Amino acid sequence: MKTKTKDILRIRDLALSFDTEEGEVEALDGVAFSIKNSSVSGLIGETGCGKSVTGLTILGLLDENARIKRGEIIYKRENLLTKKEEELEREIRGKEIAMIFQDPGSSLNPVFTVENQITESIKMYRNAGAKGNKEIAIEQLERVKLPDAANLLKRYPHELSGGMKQRVMIAMMLACNPSLLIADEPTTALDVSIQAQFINVLRELQSDLGTSILYITHDLAVISEICNSVSVMYAGRIVEDLPVETLFNDPIHPYTKKLVYSVPGVKTKLEDLEEIPGSVPRLINPPAGCRFHPRCDKAKAICSQETPNPVSVEPDHCVACHLISDRGGKQ
Ligand SMILES: Nc1ncnc2c1ncn2[C@@H]1O[C@H](COP(=O)(O)OP(=O)(O)OP(=O)(O)O)[C@@H](O)[C@H]1O
Numbered sequence: 001m002k003t004k005t006k007d008i009l010r011i012r013d014l015a016l017s018f019d020t021e022e023g024e025v026e027a028l029d030g031v032a033f034s035i036k037n038s039s040v041s042g043l044i045g046e047t048g049c050g051k052s053v054t055g056l057t058i059l060g061l062l063d064e065n066a067r068i069k070r071g072e073i074i075y076k077r078e079n080l081l082t083k084k085e086e087e088l089e090r091e092i093r094g095k096e097i098a099m100i101f102q103d104p105g106s107s108l109n110p111v112f113t114v115e116n117q118i119t120e121s122i123k124m125y126r127n128a129g130a131k132g133n134k135e136i137a138i139e140q141l142e143r144v145k146l147p148d149a150a151n152l153l154k155r156y157p158h159e160l161s162g163g164m165k166q167r168v169m170i171a172m173m174l175a176c177n178p179s180l181l182i183a184d185e186p187t188t189a190l191d192v193s194i195q196a197q198f199i200n201v202l203r204e205l206q207s208d209l210g211t212s213i214l215y216i217t218h219d220l221a222v223i224s225e226i227c228n229s230v231s232v233m234y235a236g237r238i239v240e241d242l243p244v245e246t247l248f249n250d251p252i253h254p255y256t257k258k259l260v261y262s263v264p265g266v267k268t269k270l271e272d273l274e275e276i277p278g279s280v281p282r283l284i285n286p287p288a289g290c291r292f293h294p295r296c297d298k299a300k301a302i303c304s305q306e307t308p309n310p311v312s313v314e315p316d317h318c319v320a321c322h323l324i325s326d327r328g329g330k331q
């Protein structure tokens with residue numbers, strides 16, 4: 001599948017809910033954003049806002065109680081939401097789009113060696129025979145800077161550290177040469193020094209191979225190190241889309257501002273930190289209008305009545321807030 005467009009993935013008006021005994025969880029409501037070819041896009045927001053569900057929807061890996069209500073996920077000109085399960089499995093997962101999950105341990109099978117697992121994923125897409133597959137496996141492990149790769153192939157997941165498991169996971173993903181990598185909080189299970197190494201490995205791979213990355217996190221420091229652009233998510237909606245420099249220098253949406261000014265070291269000293277008042281809303285019967293209005297100190301009457309539409313304020317900067325006039329200016 002080849003594309004001439006500058007976006008590798010475009011999500012449009014994606015709405016999804018989960019049916020539960022307590023009622024309908026309106027997890028995603030009109031989510032829209034794009035990922036440019038060969039770029040790193042961040043998806044940030046507080047816990048429960050819908051980041052992982054967005055990633056899982058792209059790959060069709062949702063729980064059974066999920067219901068897609070509307071929207072499109074255009075990947076290289078095809079709408080992934082219209083693809084059958086077998087098509088996603090055969091054409092997309094692992095081959096075109098790969099995902100790294102938060103807990104690397106749970107993604108590796110404890111009863112198989114690293115060699116078994118990595119060659120299994122190589123075989124699926126470019127079987128080069130036993131000797132060739134092993135060579136590719138070693139090449140992939142060296143690519144993610146794992147020392148003594150030949151020896152590592154004989155080991156089981158429990159013999160590896162968290163950081164090593166995470167790199168084995170990336171090596172497995174990259175063996176299939178995906179065009180898009182979704183990394184969902186990939187550093188949360190790692191200690192700080194390993195996190196920094198991991199980010200470096202990912203950054204190098206991205207610049208060497210041109211893989212596009214969707215980097216899901218709530219860590220703004222990581223965003224500042226690796227992303228080109230960012231989509232800010234609040235309670236199942238994208239509230240602002242902007243280049244990473246603008247996120248730190250000129251955010252517009254009241255929620256984005258609170259996020260940026262609530263993190264020490266990014267924009268603010270510890271003593272000047274602002275807390276975001278209130279708590280994340282439940283998504284069963286979420287607030288009407290702008291879902292942030294109960295926590296927003298700029299809210300006006302219209303905010304609790306009408307959902308703000310996204311407005312372009314610059315070519316790469318979009319904001320969904322009633323403070324922005326529909327002529328596209330800041331107020
Ligand atoms: N199977 C499910 N049934 C009901 N609700 C679900 C289900 N899966 C996810 N949700 C709900 O969907 C919402 C979004 O969840 P999601 O896991 O995407 O959050 P997140 O932004 O990734 O949070 P975190 O930062 O904690 O990982 C949450 O309210 C969550 O409780």
Ligand code: SF4
Pocket residue numbers: 253254255290291292293294296297298299300303308320321322323
């Ligand atoms: S739409 Fe209203 S409530 Fe929502 S962020 Fe903007 S000002 Fe605040």
Ligand SMILES: [Mg+2]
Pocket residue numbers: 051052053184185
């Ligand atoms: Mg998550």
